[in-house]
Amino acid sequence: MPKACSAINCPNRDTRESRARGLSFHSFPKAHELRKRWMLAVKRIEPGSRRLWIPGAGACLCSQHFAQDEFELYGGQKRLKAGVIPSVFSFKVLWRGEGLVVITEPATLERSCLCM
Numbered sequence: 550m551p552k553a554c555s556a557i558n559c560p561n562r563d564t565r566e567s568r569a570r571g572l573s574f575h576s577f578p579k580a581h582e583l584r585k586r587w588m589l590a591v592k593r594i595e596p597g598s599r600r601l602w603i604p605g606a607g608a609c610l611c612s613q614h615f616a617q618d619e620f621e622l623y624g625g626q627k628r629l630k631a632g633v634i635p636s637v638f639s640f641k642v643l644w645r646g647e648g649l650v651v652i653t654e655p656a657t658l659e660r661s662c663l664c665m
């Protein structure tokens with residue numbers, strides 16, 4: 550099973566085809582504080598407990614959720630700069646209070662900008 554992007558509404562999987570399209574896949578950071586910020590950015594809620602979704606060991610995000618200038622080239626590989634937080638998602642987000650998030654209806658996926 551190829552790794553799949555953990556973002557809501559994102560169909561990208563870590564396959565040779567998607568890599569050929571220029572996508573890269575990035576695991577959730579290990580550092581606690583940064584990991585938490587990624588979790589908040591992703592805004593997934595566990596359907597059962599309605600608590601913030603906890604990324605599993607294989608959880609990752611594809612490069613479409615980061616701005617272009619948040620990458621650097623390292624040994625010919627695209628990697629994220631240190632401390633970067635994903636910011637590009639296909640749903641609308643409302644914030645309510647500190648750390649409390651509400652997921653609104655997913656915004657319409659814009660296919661044209663999904664295939665860079």
Ligand SMILES: [Zn+2]
Binds near residue numbers: 554561611
């Ligand atoms: Zn993705």
